[in-house]
Amino acid sequence: MYRLFVAIDLPEEVKEAVAGVAGRDMPGARRVPVEQLHLTLRFIGDADEDLFRSIKGVLGKVRSAPVPLTLKGVGRFPPGRHPRVFWV
Numbered sequence: 001m002y003r004l005f006v007a008i009d010l011p012e013e014v015k016e017a018v019a020g021v022a023g024r025d026m027p028g029a030r031r032v033p034v035e036q037l038h039l040t041l042r043f044i045g046d047a048d049e050d051l052f053r054s055i056k057g058v059l060g061k062v063r064s065a066p067v068p069l070t071l072k073g074v075g076r077f078p079p080g081r082h083p084r085v086f087w088v
Contacts, residue, residue: 002052004044006059010037014071018088021074029086037068 010018015037047055076083 002047002049004047004055005040005053006042006056007038007042018071021088027056 015034018037019031019034044055071088074086074088076086078084
């Protein structure tokens with residue numbers, strides 16, 4: 001079983017900037033390596049091998065010109081005392 005999501009890789013300078021502020025106010029937070037930072041477009045969820053291969057094949061054909069993006073705002077979830085994810 002795979003846990004899938006569709007994401008865009010970020011430029012290194014953006015990853016470094018995000019890593020500099022990510023989770024500062026979250027005691028006990030586990031930081032992921034900078035190279036794992038990404039922009040999630042769509043969470044898919046659990047998938048078996050056949051669905052994984054199908055999605056990978058289709059997404060592997062996607063091509064696009066660069067898209068201008070602006071990162072704005074920060075947050076964390078789930079709400080409460082023990083958030084697990086920091087987002088920008």
